[in-house]
Amino acid sequence: xxxxxxxxxxxxxxxxxxxxxxxxxxxxxxxxxxxxxxxxxxxxxxxxxxxxxxxxxxxxxxxxxxxxxxxxxxxxxxxxxxxxxxxxxxxxxxxxxxxxxxxxxxxxxxxxxxxxxxxxxxxxxxxxxxxxxxxxxxxxxxxxxxxxxxxxxxxxxxxxxxxxxxxxxxxxxxxxxxxxxxxxxxxxxxxxxxxxxxxxxxxxxxxxxxxxxxxxxxxxxxxxxxxxxxxxxxxxxxxxxxxxxxxxxxxxxxxxxxxxxxxxxxxxxxxxxxxxxxxxxxxxxxxxxxxxxxxxxxxxxxxxxxxxxxxxxxxxxxxxxxxxxxxxxxxxxxxxxxxxxxxxxxxxxxxxxxxxxxxxxxxxxxxxxxxxxxxxxxxxxxxxxxxxxxxxxxxxxxxxxxxxxxxxxx
Numbered sequence: 001x002x003x004x005x006x007x008x009x010x011x012x013x014x015x016x017x018x019x020x021x022x023x024x025x026x027x028x029x030x031x032x033x034x035x036x037x038x039x040x041x042x043x044x045x046x047x048x049x050x051x052x053x054x055x056x057x058x059x060x061x062x063x064x065x066x067x068x069x070x071x072x073x074x075x076x077x078x079x080x081x082x083x084x085x086x087x088x089x090x091x092x093x094x095x096x097x098x099x100x101x102x103x104x105x106x107x108x109x110x111x112x113x114x115x116x117x118x119x120x121x122x123x124x125x126x127x128x129x130x131x132x133x134x135x136x137x138x139x140x141x142x143x144x145x146x147x148x149x150x151x152x153x154x155x156x157x158x159x160x161x162x163x164x165x166x167x168x169x170x171x172x173x174x175x176x177x178x179x180x181x182x183x184x185x186x187x188x189x190x191x192x193x194x195x196x197x198x199x200x201x202x203x204x205x206x207x208x209x210x211x212x213x214x215x216x217x218x219x220x221x222x223x224x225x226x227x228x229x230x231x232x233x234x235x236x237x238x239x240x241x242x243x244x245x246x247x248x249x250x251x252x253x254x255x256x257x258x259x260x261x262x263x264x265x266x267x268x269x270x271x272x273x274x275x276x277x278x279x280x281x282x283x284x285x286x287x288x289x290x291x292x293x294x295x296x297x298x299x300x301x302x303x304x305x306x307x308x309x310x311x312x313x314x315x316x317x318x319x320x321x322x323x324x325x326x327x328x329x330x331x332x333x334x335x336x337x338x339x340x341x342x343x344x345x346x347x348x349x350x351x352x353x354x355x356x357x358x359x360x361x362x363x364x365x366x367x368x369x370x371x372x373x374x375x376x377x378x379x380x381x382x383x384x385x386x387x388x389x390x391x392x393x394x395x396x397x398x399x400x401x402x403x404x405x406x407x408x409x410x
Contacts, residue, residue, distance in 0.1 A: 059091050060084045063084075135354035136355030145163040150166070153320075165322060168334065168359065169322065173326050174244060175244065178244040186297070189208070191286070194261055219243045223239055236330075243312070247311065256293070259294055263285075271284070299367075306335075309336050335360065
């Protein structure tokens, strides 16, 4: 018997043994009919929610009206709204609990509370803006408000005489100098706190946290004592910008510190694995990734500095004439002009003060929009001009590479 015949006989024996083994059969299980899915919407308002809200709201107003008009000696519009809101929460929770379990009831009630809080904050902001615009409506429509200063206007003069041109230009100069001083220092300090490990790291962080709670009057007194009294330099817009910079710097540092800390560590590791030094990693990886957040940090710093009054009053003083030289003579800002105008008993000056506050709000909005345009684009997203520039470079590289490829193929 050959080796091939032996292997065939062994295979036949193994096959016979396998055929003699009992086969395992699984019981036939009929498919279970699942109930229809009852998923809960987490966005938007369903018909049931809308009915619960309207029913609870109407019932709350009716019950509150009974309490304030007939059953209890209650009065006042603010109390009416507060009592109606709490009654609405109770009735709304009761209506939701009729068809939903307790976790959904808690979620609905907390959503109602948060929505009411947001609406209250938005209403407060809208009321401030509307009140300012309404009180300054007579001065806002006069063209001289934006083209003249107060050098030729007296307290009893009408709104057609004088303006706040000197305050607008002074605010732009002061906040511009402050931005130039604080943005590089603030971002550099935030990078130092996140990218280095040393003995001074904790000390610098403690000093920044302490400066965040510094009263603005102390910043003005510090610059007044060192810049004016000790060094003997005159009151000027530069001194006011230094005082405003002290108020802006800790806000920018803390905000930029949080933003840079959120940059993923694997981006740094990838840059280091490619052989990039730490400075190039920070400049080309960390800062571009955190650019939108850094723009927000600058916005917060500008919001803190542009509304300061006491530091500007101490370090620059008040003047009614236009001054574009930040190195000498008083330079006025918009908040300081508002402070001086509303102190007057004359209705024209009070209206001009509210108009100045409205101009300040518009100026802040414009600065915020510019900062958002500069720093609001995410990392890796190119503008149209940058995209065209990258495409032109790619075409130049393609034209340069194609002759070399043809030469190698030939």
